[in-house]
Amino acid sequence: MFEPLHPRFILAGIGRLKKEVRPVLDIVEASPKRAVSADLQQNIAILNQELGVKKSFDMLCRELEYGGKKFALYFVDGFAKDDIMNRIMEHLALLDKEMLTSDTIKKLLETQVGYLEVEIVEDLEAVKTAVLSGPLVFLIDGETKAISIDARTYPARGPAEPDLERVVRGSRDGFVETMIFNTSLTRRRVRDPGLRMEYVQVGKRSKTDIVVSYIEDVANPDLVTLIKNKLQEIKIDGLPMAEKTVEELMFGKNWNPYPMVRYTERPDVAAVHLLEGHVLIYVDTSPSVMITPTTFFHHVQHAEEFRQKPISGVYVRWLRFLAILCSILLTPLWMALVMNKSFMPSFFMFTIPEKSLAITIFWQMMFAEIGLALLRMAAIHTPNPLGSALGLVAALMVGQVAIEIGFFTREVILFTSIAAIGTFATPSYELSLANQLVRLGLLVLTGIFGFYGFLVGVVLWLVLLVRTKSLDTPYFWPLLPFNWNALVHVLFRSPVEWNSKRPKILHPQDDTRK
Structure with missing residues (x-):
């Protein structure tokens, strides 16, 4: 006789069985499929x-009959191209009964439906997704499959130069809210047969279209796999805020103000990366494309530097670096020196306010x-014709009067204005907001602990940058880990012929560009 198994082995076996069966059950529960019935x-x-249908005015179902067969046509009013839909229906109306007696689906696809983008759909969930996404769907009586015709059109604006990434000389086209336009603008600049545009849908209810783009023989395959896995792990009902929601769900780190990806609305910038x-991520309904992974120094470069001669590009880049440093450090450093006059250099003493006001410097x-x-918030919400009036009110009525009545010293207004100019000169809007929060934190530490509070705040800021990673890529590269060649390309806008290597931090399969 067999001896009974010890309970420990029984429990271990059950545990293994659960681990093996659970993924299968999860897939079945997550994607229930109902086959298309032969009964129309x-x-x-x-x-x-x-x-x-009949509850939503724009959700339409047309019951038709062609060649002795009953059809049902589903589409969303506003998505379907009327001229294409009418031509298809006019052609189907000429069919004889003999033409649809057998293999109806196959005959329609091969000989009758004269349209390029057609697909066979075999379950009702896919039918619903197709209809809600825009294509037309034909269901035929007696058939267990449906035909999806991608004859859709979306409300779209024409490509125009992005407001946040303007250049003096260069292309004036920019990404729009329609994803297929954006991928086309990219392919126009990168005609590489290895360019991949892989499509996924995210969002249980919104079913938002997302495309992962990369050059197959260049991009690190581990990076591509990591990004795909993170997208597949997103569990949410919808993405109404498009790319920003995707960034939060993919990267987390919500208490870190610095952006984990770089956004661009310029096709040429996307092509360069x-x-x-x-690896680029396109999200439908958004004109911003996500560039991954990125470092701090990706956010301080601008296309304008590469549209001018290298020496001019170096000049512009260094001005921008100076402006960004001023936007972070100038006001807290000045306040620290004013509060601790012994640290103030003699040549800088003239910046100390001549008189003390009732309100402290802090x-x-x-x-x-x-x-x-x-x-800044008011400027965003103010119509363009009133923008000049807002500037006059802020400069003359608020700033000047505040100085005259003794609310601010002139020095405070001066240094705050310089910091504001540095903020506006920062190419990345997300980086400028993060730098404002850092500046505010430095001011608080300086106001509480004086000059040493400023030093501690700067150290904490640098530690934050050093410890941050974007998709396992160090955020402060090429300073840490140090890479001299890459740092030279960051500090100087080098000539194109010098850029013979791709960034090592990306671990590209093909690291040479010549």
Whole structure:
């Protein structure tokens, strides 16, 4: 006789069985499939109920008959191209009964439906997704498959130069809210047969279209796999805020103000990063493309530097570096020196306010920061014709009067204005907001602990940058880990012929560009 198994072995076996079976059950539960029925009326009853036909004015179902066969045509009003739909229906109306007696689907696809983008759909969930995405769907009585015709059109604006990435000389086209336009603008600049545009859908209810783009023989395959896995792990009902929601769900780190990806609305900038080995993420309904992975120094470069001669590009880049440093360090450093005059250099003593006001320097700086943030917010929400009036009100009525009545010293207004100019000169809007928060934190530490609080704050800021990673890529590269060749390309806008290597931090398969 067999001896009974010890309970420990039984429990271990059950545990292994659960681990092996659970993924299969999860897949089945997550994606229930209902096959298209051969009974057309049954399909119509289900789809009309679940798609809200006759409840939503724009969800339409046309019941038709061609060649002795009953058809049902589903589409969303506003997505379908009327001229193409009419031509297809006119052609189907000429069919004889003999032409649809057998292999109806095959005959229609091969000989009758004269359109390029057609697909066979075999379950009702796919039918619903196709209809809601825009294509037309034909269901045929007696057939267990449906035909999806991608004759859709979206409301779209024409490509125009992005407001945040303007250049004096260069292309004037930019990404728009329609994803297929954006991928076409990219392919126009990168005609590489290895360029891949891989499509996924995210969002249980929104079913948002997302494309992962990379050059197959250049990009690091581990990086591509990592990004795909992170997209597949997103579990949410919808992505109404498009790429920003995707970034938060992929990267987390919500308490770190610095952006984990770089956004661009310029096709030429996207093409440059593809050739370097980056992976791009396009999200439908968004004109911004996500560049991954990125470092701090990716956010301080601008296309304008590469549209001028190298020496001019170096000059512009260094001005921008100086402006960014001023936007972070100038006001807290000045306040630290004013509060600790013994540290103030003799040649800088003239910046100390001549008289003391009832409001301390610290609170003056804090009120000035709040006023600057409010002014920036008001500028965003102010119509363009009133923008000049807003500037006059801020400069003359608020700033000048505040100095005259003794609310601010002139020095506070001066240094806050210089910091604001540095903020506006930062190419990345997300980086400029992060730098404002860092500046605010440095002001608070300086106001509480004086000059040493400023030093501690700077150290904490650098530690934050050093410890941050974007998709396992060090955020402060090429300073840490140090890479001299890459640092030279960051500090200087080098001539094109010098850029013979792709960034090593991306671990590209093909690291040479010549």
